[in-house]
Amino acid sequence: MAHLEWQNGFSVGLEVLDQQHMRIIDYLNALDDADVNDRALIARILDETIDYTQTHFTYEETLMEEASYPFLRAHTRVHELFTHRVADYKRRFDAGEDVARELHETLAHWLVRHIKREDADYAKYLRAHFVKAAAASRPTPAPGLIARIRRFFADE
Template sequence: MSYLHWSSDLDTGIDVIDKQHRRIVDYLNELNSANSSGDQAVTNHVLNELVDYTLTHFAFEEELQEKAGYPFLKAHKRVHEIFTKRIAEFQRRAAGGENVAPELLSMLKIWLVNHIKGDDADYAPSVKKALNLEGTVDKTGGWLGSALKKFFG
């Protein structure tokens, strides 16, 4: 059973971003399953995978915003920085043997939904406009393709 279900109200309308957000939701569900299994090593592994992917997503998202000329990029980066510091503390505690998964899952579920529906929804029009001008809304050409290769290989 899923901890967090993807729903269309989480779509930004930017295919590449929506796919990344869905992957983060998948990681949350994997973290929940790992925690339910009681295997702390597996839980910590999934936590580290989730964090690694999320940080890469943040960098990718920020590059898209920069290329699109999003006027509130600095504020969006700051939100990411604050979140990253909170997650680093969870990782530190988990590395020390503490089971942080229940607390982390609760925080992530709320934060992710609010971030997508608020902060990410705010930048979506700027990025969609820039992608439409380049003709790459659902393709991987131009600077979108370059950014994908840079961050995701």
């Protein structure tokens, strides 16, 4: 298996999400590095990957909901399908099957495709939404205040 390296093309333009995606990649690489005979280590990495990924999905979905992203339900469904797929790998692993290589390849392929397609799509929407929200929440100066300030400094 090969390490998955972060590339600028993976960035969705939202630092917090990029950091979360990088952490998921770190988990995948830890799985790649693990000794296939160390089932306890692989189990821990699987559990941590699943837990972190579910937390990440919840975070993404919360942002999308807050921004009224029109494709939230479809994106959530993609997350649900992926979660079920990973849970199946976990069940197979718990039953004694060696799934590390297959899981790493599946997760790496899915993650890259998901970030570049689905996440990139909603990230554009979120960036636009939060820029508008930030602009709307900025206090505006009282009418005439700017003109009075300019006159004050212009008289010097």
